Amino acid sequence: MNEVLRATGLAKTFTLHARGGAQLPVFAGVDLAIAPGECVALTGRSGSGKSSLLRCLYGNYAPTAGDVRVHHEGKWVSISTAPPREVIDVRRRTVGYVSQFLRVIPRVAAIDIVADPLRRVGAGAEEARELAGLWLKRLNLPEHLWPLPPATFSGGEQQRVNIAHGLIARAPVLLLDEPTASLDAANRQVVIQLIREARERGAAIVGIFHDEEVRDAVATRRYDIQAHVARQGKPS
Amino acid sequence: MSAPVLLRAAGVGKQFVRGGRAHWACRGIDFDLCAGEVLAIVGESGSGKTTLLNLLAGRLTCDQGAVHYDVRSEDGWHGGGLTDIASLSEARLRWLARTDWGFVEQQARTGLRMNVSAGANIGERLMALGARHYGKLRTEALHWMQRVELDAARVDDLPGTYSGGMQQRLQIARNLVTQPRLVFMDEPTTGLDVSVQARLLDLLRELVDELQLAAVIVTHDLAVARLLAHRVLVMKDGEVVEQGLTDRVFDDPQHPYTQLLVSSVLMP
Numbered sequence: 001m002n003e004v005l006r007a008t009g010l011a012k013t014f015t016l017h018a019r020g021g022a023q024l025p026v027f028a029g030v031d032l033a034i035a036p037g038e039c040v041a042l043t044g045r046s047g048s049g050k051s052s053l054l055r056c057l058y059g060n061y062a063p064t065a066g067d068v069r070v071h072h073e074g075k076w077v078s079i080s081t082a083p084p085r086e087v088i089d090v091r092r093r094t095v096g097y098v099s100q101f102l103r104v105i106p107r108v109a110a111i112d113i114v115a116d117p118l119r120r121v122g123a124g125a126e127e128a129r130e131l132a133g134l135w136l137k138r139l140n141l142p143e144h145l146w147p148l149p150p151a152t153f154s155g156g157e158q159q160r161v162n163i164a165h166g167l168i169a170r171a172p173v174l175l176l177d178e179p180t181a182s183l184d185a186a187n188r189q190v191v192i193q194l195i196r197e198a199r200e201r202g203a204a205i206v207g208i209f210h211d212e213e214v215r216d217a218v219a220t221r222r223y224d225i226q227a228h229v230a231r232q233g234k235p236s
Numbered sequence: 237m238s239a240p241v242l243l244r245a246a247g248v249g250k251q252f253v254r255g256g257r258a259h260w261a262c263r264g265i266d267f268d269l270c271a272g273e274v275l276a277i278v279g280e281s282g283s284g285k286t287t288l289l290n291l292l293a294g295r296l297t298c299d300q301g302a303v304h305y306d307v308r309s310e311d312g313w314h315g316g317g318l319t320d321i322a323s324l325s326e327a328r329l330r331w332l333a334r335t336d337w338g339f340v341e342q343q344a345r346t347g348l349r350m351n352v353s354a355g356a357n358i359g360e361r362l363m364a365l366g367a368r369h370y371g372k373l374r375t376e377a378l379h380w381m382q383r384v385e386l387d388a389a390r391v392d393d394l395p396g397t398y399s400g401g402m403q404q405r406l407q408i409a410r411n412l413v414t415q416p417r418l419v420f421m422d423e424p425t426t427g428l429d430v431s432v433q434a435r436l437l438d439l440l441r442e443l444v445d446e447l448q449l450a451a452v453i454v455t456h457d458l459a460v461a462r463l464l465a466h467r468v469l470v471m472k473d474g475e476v477v478e479q480g481l482t483d484r485v486f487d488d489p490q491h492p493y494t495q496l497l498v499s500s501v502l503m504p
Contacts, residue, residue, distance in 0.1 A: 017492035084481040106434035
């Protein structure tokens with residue numbers, strides 16, 4: 001299998017220094033390899049560490065043990081240990097991420113937030129905006145909202161901006177953290193369709209999908225993190 | 237991804253004598269900054285971050301280690317490779333500071349010349365480089381007024397007639413007019429109203445991005461660092477306790493002090 005994302009022996013334990021150095025084990029012994037066209041659904045109880053795993057895959061969290069490697073521009077890069085500018089380049093060109101919540105930048109219009117990832121890979125301002133408009137239209141975000149900063153948007157509207165922002169650059173690897181959590185049925189269908197299209201163009205996808213219907217519609221296999229949950233004082 | 241190293245801090249430190257006792261304001265600081273990279277130095281007051289900034293910008297001399305910079309030749313075209321800035325003559329360092337570097341002061345009044353017009357403030361660096369053509373200087377001044385969202389009709393007004401936020405934007409224009417590759421900023425948004433801060437931050441974010449500027453930003457405001465910086469250095473008692481990718485340091489801090497710093501931020 002020609003994987004593009006590999007996690008090996010991955011473990012995460014938080015050390016809380018304000019609590020006298022208390023150890024909070026999350027998961028351990030995670031081995032995961034994902035090939036283009038696959039969509040792996042992370043499953044497990046709430047609090048079992050699915051989001052933490054996804055954040056480790058994105059390089060947002062530092063794993064306590066193990067390594068995450070991404071096939072980036074023809075070579076393997078360890079996102080866990082690469083210098084910041086390299087991680088930023090991997091995120092710009094290879095790994096897209098849809099977080100649960102949009103981090104709003106003051107004063108920046110929704111359409112420009114969506115266009116930004118394209119600008120960063122070299123698209124012209126006009127072209128990027130035009131494509132951003134197509135994505136927002138597809139996600140049924142009313143056009144009068146496009147020029148506004150999303151700070152005042154509803155949860156569902158923000159999430160759609162976030163999805164468009166995460167998918168627009170057609171990154172080879174996509175990490176999706178509950179992309180449909182606050183969407184209505186119609187928009188959930190749109191997102192299902194978008195994820196399928198991404199898979200068909202060969203994206204390797206790892207996602208957290210609480211909604212069974214969404215999961216069944218997009219996932220090609222499941223990875224149960226429950227089996228890798230680290231126990232207090234007894235890391236596996 | 238092999239961007240050239242622009243600035244290198246190699247074991248940099250500065251000692252002060254306070255009450256008859258020697259005391260390190262900062263020590264043992266090591267990092268490389270590449271072209272186009274934005275680095276934030278965070279930490280509470282007294283942690284040594286402003287001293288470090290002044291060492292990097294050649295405003296203070298190192299008592300330990302050295303600061304190296306990729307000094308360009310005078311015609312601006314040939315990279316000279318990394319050079320210890322302590323080895324530069326005073327004139328050469330001054331030339332560097334007013335061409336290839338910018339320095340945005342916390343107090344705009346410190347960084348501006350208050351007795352000459354906004355336009356003259358913007359033109360000053362160009363004149364120091366030999367520009368004399370009035371029309372060209374004027375065009376450049378108007379261009380930069382617009383670039384930092386200042387009303388071009390006020391180009392002949394004294395900076396003292398500007399609001400705090402406008403003065404700060406004028407100071408930025410004054411610095412960027414020579415197209416520096418590296419800009420130092422000392423708490424650029426502190427002391428401004430929150431709404432003015434947001435506008436300035438957004439402008440800085442845009443400029444840094446578009447002009448591919450490298451920057452070293454000292455701030456105690458983690459939100460500023462998160463918005464602008466690719467990387468952060470966390471300082472405590474003159475030493476770097478943690479450094480790395482901005483979102484990783486803030487979302488998954490490892491050092492006790494960084495954890496304290498991040499958890500102390502009030503969310504609106």
